[in-house]
Amino acid sequence: MSGVVGNWRVELIEAHRDLFQPPADFPGAAQGSPECGAGWRDLIDRCCVRIREVLETEGGTFQFTQIKEKYASIRMYWTGRLSPEASARVEKAIDLAEARSACTCDVCGEEGRLRGDAWLATRCEAHAEGLPPVERRPGFENVYMVRHFADGRHFITCRRYDRQNDVFVDVDPTSLGIEE
Ligand SMILES: [Zn+2]
Numbered sequence: 001m002s003g004v005v006g007n008w009r010v011e012l013i014e015a016h017r018d019l020f021q022p023p024a025d026f027p028g029a030a031q032g033s034p035e036c037g038a039g040w041r042d043l044i045d046r047c048c049v050r051i052r053e054v055l056e057t058e059g060g061t062f063q064f065t066q067i068k069e070k071y072a073s074i075r076m077y078w079t080g081r082l083s084p085e086a087s088a089r090v091e092k093a094i095d096l097a098e099a100r101s102a103c104t105c106d107v108c109g110e111e112g113r114l115r116g117d118a119w120l121a122t123r124c125e126a127h128a129e130g131l132p133p134v135e136r137r138p139g140f141e142n143v144y145m146v147r148h149f150a151d152g153r154h155f156i157t158c159r160r161y162d163r164q165n166d167v168f169v170d171v172d173p174t175s176l177g178i179e180e
Helices: 007-015 038-058 084-101
Strands: 063-070 073-079 113-116 120-123 143-150 153-162 167-171
Touching: 007 038, 038 073, 038 084, 073 084, 084 153, 084 167
Parallel strands: none
Antiparallel strands: 063 073, 113 120, 143 153, 153 167
């Protein structure tokens, strides 16, 4: 990790110029320059690699318009012209980054958890700065509900983010006591 504060953003943008399209002489001024802690650099980088794979196979145009922290996890906004398939793959890469940010310390990049009261942050033990852990319902750690609408009705699927393998794993909603 860079020892110079602020440089990690420039390095990340330089490594993925095609996704950030920064001004030639001032990469730090890219619209999508990350507004978050350095601990999330790696998960943004992983997301960029995935998006570039999509663009290489599917074509299309893409540019980050904003990357920021909100409610202690990352939000990534983009503009571009992509096929529906490519767009879905890009959104999946962004969902993975968001899920990873929710369990990754934004200071150091180690595993973290949601902490705070007046303000929220995802932090490891070492960077907790006195912020108390936010208690989660047991069994719901890293679980995300996905709402779908098909065949004239709404339904819910559940998935758990597996941090070690950086993938989503489907979870049976009824195992969590959720009625469809
Ligand atoms: Zn940390």
